[in-house]
Amino acid sequence: MACVHMAALAANLPGLALATKALIAPLLIVVVLSALPRRQPTARWLTLALVLAFLNDVVPGFTPWSHGLDPLLFMLALAVYAITLAPHWVRELDGLHLLLAIPYGGVVIGLFLACAGGAGPLLPLLVVYAIVLAAVAFLSAGVNPLTWIGGTLLLFSSSVLGMSWFLPGAWIPQSDLWVMGSYLTGQALLVLGILRTVSARRWAPEPAGASLVIVEG
Template identity: 50%
Template sequence: MLSLRSFNRLMWGLYVLTAVVHIGALLQQVDSLARASQPLFAPLLLGALLTAVPMRSRTVSLLSLGLLCAWAGDTLGQVGPQHMQTIAALGFLGALTCYALALWPLWLRSRDPLRIMLAIPYGAVVIALFVACADGAGPLLPLVVLYAVALTAMAFLSVGGNGWTWMGGTLFLLSSSLLGMDWFLPGASIAYSTELVMLTYTVGHGLLIAGMIRTLPGRSDGRHCSSGAALVIVEP
């Protein structure tokens, strides 16, 4: 029988394998395999989270809810009708909101001035992209506004965790920026845009969840990691 640690490693291994298969399917234009593999991302990350941190807390609950929202976005985003695409976007909006709320206490406890200064340009990037893409958003403009706010908040707050969450938030921002340009920016042409979106999304999502796990007490490996030299984060 597998221990929690072994099962956790299995979940991470399957996640990496699924991501590689998905990117490969996109490159080879095997649409059926790409569609079948994408809905597996969030459940595998959820399995990795729950086997790494058996203890329940506010952060674990928020991350779990965020992953469920991401699963809805990954799954419904592949369905054709426009209203399903909107529901998928709402799913990702919910995921970003949950992740931002989970990151907020870490940011309050570890406000590194240098990291904050480096993260400020994130807002400028999102504002510039929003201005460029607003005309092409059409009736989805209110949703795009909400998504831009949630994305900026999540990316900015990700600097308060550790290097893993910081990199994960940055790649999430890059993935959504590429997707927004592909969808809403008239005349934009990015080679391998779909593959780049999914590559940055899968790597960023994995790093964000892994980084959050490293900040939590009660991990199955018994170690705690934090963004500061002497910072220990304890949750009720």
């Protein structure tokens, strides 16, 4: 579906591009609900993030008057991804994961400084957007390689998208293809990486160890 969407963008077929884009998040929701029990917190958070991503994908296309919702919906989706990643990041915490804050923080700070001048009244939204984006990139890097790559691609996609929102005059050749290609791939890898770490933990053998049994007579 993602390949069809990218082909539709490249061929300048907006109707097909919008229709295929609207199907991607629901397909990922089906994958999540097929892989995890619905009562599990990770399944609920992932589903919520994908619902928000779905709304971000389709609302502007079907309701042109609502373009101002783009940054807000996408920011909310990123915030829910950060909440989903946080407990898995804590379980895998080590020194290398903490060092990853430096390059990701540098990218986000650079994006903020570049866009702050053109944000105008949207500056508070830009601040929150930058913080949430940094959190997702940082947390995703500390779970497993799939989430690491996925989070990095989302950082790239969101940076290009943020420039189009907050930096007047910013122009990148074929930006739609770059944004959507990295966004769709990044989101899929992020979701699959989270599912993989949850599945691996579920089937991990219990640690062997001595146990003390007290028998009362």
